[in-house]
Amino acid sequence: MHRIGIGTDIHRLVAGRPLIIGGVRIESELGADGHSDADVLLHAATDAVLGALALGDIGAHFPNDDDRWRNAESSQFLRHAVDLASQQGYAIENLDSVIDLERPKLRPHIEAMRNNLAEALNVATDRVSIKAKTGESVDAVGEQRAVRAQVIVLLSRRGV
Numbered sequence: 636m637h638r639i640g641i642g643t644d645i646h647r648l649v650a651g652r653p654l655i656i657g658g659v660r661i662e663s664e665l666g667a668d669g670h671s672d673a674d675v676l677l678h679a680a681t682d683a684v685l686g687a688l689a690l691g692d693i694g695a696h697f698p699n700d701d702d703r704w705r706n707a708e709s710s711q712f713l714r715h716a717v718d719l720a721s722q723q724g725y726a727i728e729n730l731d732s733v734i735d736l737e738r739p740k741l742r743p744h745i746e747a748m749r750n751n752l753a754e755a756l757n758v759a760t761d762r763v764s765i766k767a768k769t770g771e772s773v774d775a776v777g778e779q780r781a782v783r784a785q786v787i788v789l790l791s792r793r794g795v
């Protein structure tokens with residue numbers, strides 16, 4: 636038995652906030668605005684896993700008006716979703732993702748992000764794919780006003 640899930644997220648880029656993507660803090664003049672640590676990739680990944688389980692979205696599980704999640708490390712959101720999956724007998728088969736950010740270049744950080752995601756997902760790193768794109772100077776990403784992530788995930792349940 637397999638289940639597939641999709642997740643997307645976008646955060647505004649502002650001065651005075653850290654830029655944390657895939658659990659990696661990236662040197663940048665602009666950071667992601669948000670209630671938690673505003674990790675766009677981990678939020679989209681959490682929504683993808685929840686989506687595969689048809690268990691709603693990250694906002695339903697972790698409301699952004701709840702002070703418990705202020706500046707929270709977003710890996711806990713993803714781990715919670717993975718726990719819900721394993722309670723139903725599901726494991727992560729693989730995850731593919733795209734991050735849209737104009738600058739800085741993300742390539743030097745991709746391996747660290749993959750390792751972080753793999754750890755949260757309880758899988759080997761070779762099951763986690765992260766691709767980085769720019770906005771080619773157009774739309775909110777290209778104008779450096781936002782960072783966006785898209786994630787798709789496949790879950791499988793053994794013996795079914």
Ligand code: MG
Nearest residue numbers: 644645675678
């Ligand atoms: Mg978010």
